[in-house]
Amino acid sequence: MPRDIRELTDDPEAYAAELHRRWTGLLSYRYIGRNHSSMNTGPADNTVTLRRDMRNAAGGLLVAPLSISSPGGNVGSDLVAVPNPVIHSCQILDGARDVRRIEVLESEPLHIGSRMGYSRSKIVDADNPERVIAYTEGQGVKIGTPPGGLKKMDEAKLEIVDGPDLPPLWKAFGCVRRDDGRWTLPALSVELASPDAALHIGPQHVLLETAAVSAAAELLGTDRLQMQTWHVMFLSRAKAGPFRADAEADRGPDGKVGVRVILYDEGNGNRKVSTASAVLQTVP
Secondary structure: OOOOHHHHOOOHHHHHHHHHHHHHHOHHHHHHOOOOOOOEOOOOOOEEEOOHHHEOOOOOEOHHHHHHHOOOOOOOOOOOOEEEEEEEEEEEOOOOOOOOEEEEEEEEEEEEOOOEEEEEEEEEEOOEEEEEEEEEEEEEEEEEOOOOOOOOEOOOOOOOOOOOOOOOHHHHOOOEEOOOOOEEEOOOOHHHEOOOOOEOHHHHHHHHHHHHHHHHHHHHOOOOEEEEEEEEEEOOOOOOOOEEEEEEEEEOOOOEEEEEEEEEEHHHOOEEEEEEEEEEEEOO
């Protein structure tokens, strides 16, 4: 099992080494292709190149890549805080079928208190910034303070080649659909864990969205669906696994469908760890 980095607070050298190992090994941002200049050396780059695995069956954008690219809830980077998410929301204005790259702009820390942080961002077409793709907002909490003197890191980028053989995002993150129809993630692993030894927001967004889209598609009889609104509450740290997503869908007017999903930590007493609500729209 991954180790909670807060256990190393009194040993700055061990803390720095473990943070480097965990940050450079974390799959979420590297697989999506999101660089964080607050953590990584080199020039700032807030763009993400879109691939076919970031798109839904109708060719529009999945919400998970947007939410991973702009998580919100700013309480400081992992160099100055041990952050934990509380709430994330994303509203998609444009499915961006013909957009090649997105860019995260206007990342505003709305309020940062002694423990809680609130922020928002705007996601645009990187090649046409006047074209707004989505809004994100987030709330986070600081659950620890690292030792001082931590430095930015060199992070080796993953080169993900787009093409017809590229696996779907859910498969790349290790999601599996069980015989009972529920979508799951296996026991917690280092590449899917945040430094505090809990399931990172990246795989949570991927699993929750996959379960939501599957439930909506089964209800409506089509998977040509575009996510419009996405709201996630992180209830508790997902510490063990396997993790199970239970989804329920409700039909709305004009081709809309609403879905609610709860993520459970089956290895920790079936504890609820996050919950999501979504509105999707059928696409011709």
